[in-house]
Amino acid sequence: MARALTLCGSIRKGSYNEILRRHVSGKLVEAGAEVEDIDLGDYALPIFNEDIEAEGMPAAAVALAEKFAAADIVFIASPEYNSGASPLIVNTISWISRQRLGQFRKPVFGLGAVSSGKYGAIVGIGHLRDSLLKLGALVTPTLLGIGPARDAFDETGAPREEAIAKKVDQQVRELIHFSRGGI
Structure with a gap:
């Protein structure tokens, strides 16, 4: 069974990225x-x-x-700040990267972002992907850029748009497929 971590680059109450993190977490559980x-x-x-x-x-x-070193999968939902990852994620990765535990080489990483804009913070998670790749991480091909935030999720936290729901499912399949834990 694959072991997965999910985390959010925002600790704000009502964070749309936290809603995405919870949704992906549930999908990972459904996938085993x-x-x-x-x-x-x-x-x-x-x-x-x-x-x-x-x-x-x-x-x-x-x-x-x-x-991170013990995980097979890491999913990060991070808002975009000035076309980059959130300061919380940048600082967290900075500290984690200073240790030599294979924390970026073992798990496969999935990235997602929700923003108020139409382009769904794809620029910010693109920069996050580049940083993780330079640390030796394997990142799924599918990136979840979702926007505009106010219309993105229904009252249960599921994506309103079928295309977004399919993209989430695609990323979860990639995370399971590429994980070293297998299912």
């Missing part, structure tokens, strides 16, 4: 994966600074890196 949902608000990390690192790796960074 064992899923752990990560709330980055539970992992307090200072802004990355090598001086802090020299004093000792923050416990939250160690815990997250170990979770």
Whole structure:
């Protein structure tokens, strides 16, 4: 059974990206994966600074890196900030990348983003994909760029548009197919 982590690059109440994370998490469970949902608000990390690192790796960074290293699948829903990934995701990856546990080489990564604009934050997750690839990660070909946010999900958290629902299903199939855990 594949072990999956899902996390969101926004800890804002009512985050559309959190709605996407929950939806993908449910789809992964339906596909047979064992899923752990990560709330980055539970992992307090200072802004990355090598001086802090020299004093000792923050416990939250160690815990997250170990979770990534043990996972077969990691799904990240991240809002777009100034055409890039959210500061929360950038900082988290900065801390996790400083450890040598295979945390980016073992799992397959799926990326998604919801934005208020029509293009669904695809530029931001494109930059996130590039960063992960440079760290040695395998990222699914399908990227979930969803927008406009206010019309994206129904009251159950499912995508309103059939084309988006199909794209989510495609990414979940890719995550399962490319995962090292298999199902």
